[in-house]
Amino acid sequence: MEAIKQELEVTRQALTASKGKNDSSENRCDIITHNIKMKQLINFAEQVAGVDSNVLILGDTGTGKGLFARHIHRNSLRKDGPFITINCAAIPEDLLESELFGYSHGAFTGANKSGKKGLIELADKGVLFFDEIGELSLRLQAKILHFIQERQYIPVGGTEMKTADVRVLSATNR
Numbered sequence: 505m506e507a508i509k510q511e512l513e514v515t516r517q518a519l520t521a522s523k524g525k526n527d528s529s530e531n532r533c534d535i536i537t538h539n540i541k542m543k544q545l546i547n548f549a550e551q552v553a554g555v556d557s558n559v560l561i562l563g564d565t566g567t568g569k570g571l572f573a574r575h576i577h578r579n580s581l582r583k584d585g586p587f588i589t590i591n592c593a594a595i596p597e598d599l600l601e602s603e604l605f606g607y608s609h610g611a612f613t614g615a616n617k618s619g620k621k622g623l624i625e626l627a628d629k630g631v632l633f634f635d636e637i638g639e640l641s642l643r644l645q646a647k648i649l650h651f652i653q654e655r656q657y658i659p660v661g662g663t664e665m666k667t668a669d670v671r672v673l674s675a676t677n678r
Contacts, residue, residue: 608660
């Protein structure tokens, strides 16, 4: 009985210590697996998170590409910045362009008179995650590529170049 009590106390102490580690955002992982290859992918994602570069995540639909993107963000230097997800397959392309780049006052009929900030501007100092980026037209992909390369964009209906410090994560099943 005494040995069981002692073992229980050791287990409680270990559990308390591990809770403290798991509560920190650096060690948090929402991906639960016992698969060795998946654990290797999680470790690779953590290594990628430490480098402030853009990432393309490839995989079949429903395999957790979004979970990996969020895991990369949570383990990156930008973890305190915004994490904005855009599902490229769910938003009509014309609307997506104005939502992404924002628009200037009077850009189109029904537009807000003072204009609107885009998601790129809102993601400044953080991460912008394009889910299903392969569903976009080549025209819009080219505009996004220009932003990724130059960190510059022009809002819809605007004439002034804007800049934003955004890490881009993208995912596709193509």
